[in-house]
Every structure is written in C-alpha cells, then in structure tokens.
Amino acid sequence: MQIGNVTAPFGPRRMSIALVNRQVQAADIKAGKSIDKWKVFRDVSEARGLLGLQDRAITVLDALLSFYPKSELSEEHGLVVFPSNEQLSHRAHGIAGTTLRRHLAVLVDAGIIFRRDSPNGKRYAHRARGGEIEQAYGFSLAPLLARVEEFAILAQQVVEERRLLKRAKEALTICRRDVRKLITAAVEEGADGDWETIDAMFVALVGRIPRSPSRTEVEAILDEMGLLRDEVLNILNMQQKAEKMDSNAVQIRCHIQNSNPESLSELEPRSRKEQGAPLEKEPKRIAKPMGPLPLNMILRACPEIAAYVPQGGAISGWRDLMSAAIVVRTMLGISPSAYQDACDTMGAENAATAVACILEREGHINSPGGYLRDLTRRTERGEFSLGPMIMALMRSSAGGELRSA
Structure with missing residues (x-):
C-alpha cells in the first residue's frame, strides 16, 4: 500500500505513526539539495551515542552507502540502494545474517x-531502456539527506562534550596530584594536622572515580577534590602563620632584653596594673570571610535543607538556600542576633551553610544557637572552616561514621 511517499513495510513488520512521520519528513527535501555521503556518515558516526546506535550499526550503514554509486546524495540520482543480504554482509566485514x-x-x-x-x-x-533506474525497492537513504543539519549539530555537541570532558579530566588529574603531594609533604615534614583522616578522604574520593566517567561525574569529584586541596592548604597556611607569629614574638623579647638588660628585671613592674596604666580591651579580631563552597556539594552533604524552601520550591541558587536557612533558624530556635553575627563573620552564604549543617546534626546538638555562636567565635579566631564539616557529612551520608566538626 502506498499513500504519496509513505510505504507500508512488507510481511509481518508493523506500521507505526513514528514510521509514517519519518517517511513524510524524508520526503520533504528541498529541490536540488545534495550532500557528500561520507560527510553525513561521519556526523552520524560521531553522534551515534545520541542516536542510540552501536558500532555494528555504523558498519552496516557504511556498507549501505558503499552501494550508492555517487559521492553526493541527491534526489536527482535516486536515494534507494538495493543490495542483497549476502552482498551487504560481505561489505560489512562478514557480519552474520x-x-x-x-x-x-x-x-x-x-x-x-x-x-x-x-x-x-x-x-x-526497474530500469528503462536506456539503463537508468525508474523504480527501486530496498533501503532509502533519504533521511540522511533530510536530517543532515540535525546530524551535524549532534556531532558538534558530541565533539564539544568530549572537549569539556578532556579538560575536566586534566583538571582532576592536576588537583589529585596536588593533594597527594601536599599530604605526603605534610606528613614527611611533621606538620600538625589529622593527616591520616585527610588521606583517607583523599583515597575515598579517588576510589569513587568510575572507569569511564561522564563529564558530570568528573566535575562533581573535581569540586570535592578542590575543596580537599583548599582545606589542606588552609591547614598548612594557618600553621605557617602561627610559626611566624611565634618567631616574631621571640625576636621582640630578645630585642627588649638586649636593649636594656640591667634595668629590665629591676625597673619593670610585674603587671600593667602595677604600672598604673589603664587596662585596654584587646581589639576583636575578625577573620576575613572565606568564599562559599560549591552549592551542589552542600546540597549533597545537607539534603534536609531542601524541605524548608519557602512555598515548596527547589534550591537552585544561593538565594533559595539562604531563604531556607532563615526558616530553619526559626525552627531550631537560633536567635536573630546569633544568625546575624554568623552572617557578618562568615558571610551570608557560609552562615546559611552552617545552619544547613546544624540541621543535619540536629539530634547531636543540644543548643543549635549556642553551637552557631561557637562556630562564629572560632571563625573569628581563624580556627574553623566549613570544609571538614561538609566532608564529614558527605562521608556520613555515604555510610561512614559522622565526625564532629
């Protein structure tokens, strides 16, 4: 049965609406349109994953195209090839029937x-007396000509995705190398820190890398590896600052003693009060707020916060997380002043992250407000960062033991 350019399949093969639509689409080809058959073949081959094709299907398509006598696909020269299965099998490298x-x-x-x-x-x-083909029955290559632009776009998407995946893998390799060597140097040189735990975190991250990862998987692990690298550098940097401060203090004491060694013990009072000098309150030292952690990492570590987005929405950005944190703050009984102090010291994004972490550990914290104030004070002294807390929660959600920040 033929209706215009639509042909029903022979035998038990069923007709479908999708088949009708594809044949109608293939018939709607602009007059005079042509394309290099091997160019469109390369595009289809490149985009085979998006098209749901395996390598064997590409081999069969290659064989079909080899039976088309011209290098350019066009309606002028017909678009149907009609090889037997035996001929196709031979050109498809002996593929079984x-x-x-x-x-x-x-x-x-x-x-x-x-x-x-x-x-x-x-x-x-059917051929005319002059040998030209009047009617052919077999496989129509018209969809290749009709969808050539679509195949080209899909091929470009695959190439771009491959490029981005390569860049992400390179960045992960560099970051992984940095973390490994930083931990090794810290251990060998006796730097203070829980390097055994950090090394275990590193090994766990490396173990999560799939054999053939997607770009999304690589970028997710890269975010966590970058956070771990930043945490290692932060620990080493804090230790270096502490050593520098101790060294400066020693130099100052030596300078005072050397400037007037005889009068120091005799004339210096034992305290500022004995000197008659008024006691001055030491200025409050506020650490510079650190930049926020990756939002997707926070949501993996603290999934409970998503249930508190106003009006039942989803967390798609920092504004959503901060709105949810305000709701959670009220629910946990954290005072507005405690939360505001946290925002001023940590930054609004990090304060919201801290509230999300407290929500995850609600059953282990007696006073959420007091706990947040303690984190704020530790942040002021440069003794706290959110990285280890987030990593601990991520290990906990993956089945590990929950560790205190």
Whole structure:
C-alpha cells in the first residue's frame, strides 16, 4: 500500500505513526539539495551515542552507502540502494545474517534509513531502456539527506562534550596530584594536622572515580577534590602563620632584653596594673570571610535543607538556600542576633551553610544557637572552616561514621 511517499513495510513488520512521520519528513527535501555521503556518515558516526546506535550499526550503514554509486546524495540520482543480504554482509566485514538484520532494524528505528519494500519484499530495481533506474525497492537513504543539519549539530555537541570532558579530566588529574603531594609533604615534614583522616578522604574520593566517567561525574569529584586541596592548604597556611607569629614574638623579647638588660628585671613592674596604666580591651579580631563552597556539594552533604524552601520550591541558587536557612533558624530556635553575627563573620552564604549543617546534626546538638555562636567565635579566631564539616557529612551520608566538626 502506498499513500504519496509513505510505504507500508512488507510481511509481518508493523506500521507505526513514528514510521509514517519519518517517511513524510524524508520526503520533504528541498529541490536540488545534495550532500557528500561520507560527510553525513561521519556526523552520524560521531553522534551515534545520541542516536542510540552501536558500532555494528555504523558498519552496516557504511556498507549501505558503499552501494550508492555517487559521492553526493541527491534526489536527482535516486536515494534507494538495493543490495542483497549476502552482498551487504560481505561489505560489512562478514557480519552474520541475524546480526545484519538486527542492525538494519536499528537503523530504521533511529530514522537513519527506511525501507522501500517491493510487493514481494525483494530488493531490486526497474530500469528503462536506456539503463537508468525508474523504480527501486530496498533501503532509502533519504533521511540522511533530510536530517543532515540535525546530524551535524549532534556531532558538534558530541565533539564539544568530549572537549569539556578532556579538560575536566586534566583538571582532576592536576588537583589529585596536588593533594597527594601536599599530604605526603605534610606528613614527611611533621606538620600538625589529622593527616591520616585527610588521606583517607583523599583515597575515598579517588576510589569513587568510575572507569569511564561522564563529564558530570568528573566535575562533581573535581569540586570535592578542590575543596580537599583548599582545606589542606588552609591547614598548612594557618600553621605557617602561627610559626611566624611565634618567631616574631621571640625576636621582640630578645630585642627588649638586649636593649636594656640591667634595668629590665629591676625597673619593670610585674603587671600593667602595677604600672598604673589603664587596662585596654584587646581589639576583636575578625577573620576575613572565606568564599562559599560549591552549592551542589552542600546540597549533597545537607539534603534536609531542601524541605524548608519557602512555598515548596527547589534550591537552585544561593538565594533559595539562604531563604531556607532563615526558616530553619526559626525552627531550631537560633536567635536573630546569633544568625546575624554568623552572617557578618562568615558571610551570608557560609552562615546559611552552617545552619544547613546544624540541621543535619540536629539530634547531636543540644543548643543549635549556642553551637552557631561557637562556630562564629572560632571563625573569628581563624580556627574553623566549613570544609571538614561538609566532608564529614558527605562521608556520613555515604555510610561512614559522622565526625564532629
């Protein structure tokens, strides 16, 4: 049965609306349109994953195109090829008959080709007296010509995704190397820190890298590896500052003693009060707020916070997280002043993150408000950062033991 350019398949193969639509689409080809058959083949081959095609299907398509006599696909020269299964199998590197039929069906289902079946299902052509083909029955390559622009866009997407994946892998390799060598140097040189735990975190992160990761998986692990690297550098930097301060203090004491060694013990009072000098309150030292951690990492470590987004929305940015944190603050009984102090000291994003962490550990904290004030004071002294707390919660959600920040 033929209706215009739509042909029903021969035998038990069923007709479908999708098949009708693909044939109608293939028939809507602009007059005079042509394309290099191997150019479109390369695009389809590049985009095979997006099209749901395996390598064997690409091999069969390669064989089909080899039966098209021209290098340019065009309606002027016809778009139907009609090789036998034996001929196709030979050009497809000896592929078995059952495998050949299966992958031909895959190409049809993917809209790469469609069948132009004869009344008896055989593949052949009628020729005019001059030898030119008047009517052919076999496989139509019209979808390749009709969808050439679509295949080119899909191929570009695959190439770009491959480029981004390569860059992400390179960045992860560098970050992984940095963390490994920083930990090794810290241990070998006796730097203070819980390096055994940090090394275990590093090993766990490396163990989560799949054999063939997607870009999303690589970027997620890269975010966590970068956080771990920043934490290691932060620990080493804090230790270096402490050592520098101790060294400066020693130099100052030596300078005072050397400037007047005889009068120091005799004339210096034992305290500022004995000197009659008024006691001055030491100025409050506020650490510079650190930048926020990656939002996706926070949401993986603190999934409970998502239930408190106003009006039942989802957390798609920092504004949503901070709105949810205000709701949680009220629910946990954290005073507005405690939360404001945290915002002033840590930054609004980090204060919201701290509240999300407190919510996750609600059953282990007697006074959420007092706990937040303690974190704020420790931040002021440069003794606290959110990185270890987030990593501990992530290990806990993955089945590890919950560790206190």
